[in-house]
Amino acid sequence: xxxxxxxxxxxxxxxxxxxxxxxxxxxxxxxxxxxxxxxxxxxxxxxxxxxxxxxxxxxxxxxxxxxxxxxxxxxxxxxxxxxxxxxxxxxxxxxxxxxxxxxxxxxxxxxxxxxxxxxxxxxxxxxxxxxxxxxxxxxxxxxxxxxxxxxxxxxxxxxxxx
Numbered sequence: 001x002x003x004x005x006x007x008x009x010x011x012x013x014x015x016x017x018x019x020x021x022x023x024x025x026x027x028x029x030x031x032x033x034x035x036x037x038x039x040x041x042x043x044x045x046x047x048x049x050x051x052x053x054x055x056x057x058x059x060x061x062x063x064x065x066x067x068x069x070x071x072x073x074x075x076x077x078x079x080x081x082x083x084x085x086x087x088x089x090x091x092x093x094x095x096x097x098x099x100x101x102x103x104x105x106x107x108x109x110x111x112x113x114x115x116x117x118x119x120x121x122x123x124x125x126x127x128x129x130x131x132x133x134x135x136x137x138x139x140x141x142x143x144x145x146x147x148x149x150x151x152x153x154x155x156x157x158x159x160x161x162x
Contacts (some may be wrong), residue, residue, distance in 0.1 A: 012122030020069035025079035038139030038157040075136035
């Protein structure tokens, strides 16, 4: 393992720990226009994501729920990255991050495509944890595509989806 690999692995661990202990946007968004619930049947992680679209931009986004450090950190990083983005850009980022998490860093996804979220690439080394990291992303996709309004009864997002 090269020095760069060690540094990236250390950074990955630091970011996961920091975001799991102090998650950003860990709250329900008031007057949300979209929401979805997510559940990882493999380990029991669950979350509710709420967001407010205004002028076709994600103005506010937040999550509440219980999960492991990776699940919570991924949701925290995701909500921070998506504020101010258009829904179509959020869905494009979903695809890039899912590829990064399942395939690892490769020619398929460049760091420019995912920005600071590249730190999540370390999850790909732990196949059993990929679903923990993708839960928030599947939930966000479900909220945007399903248009569930808060309190609505939609199908929960699952890590068992493609």
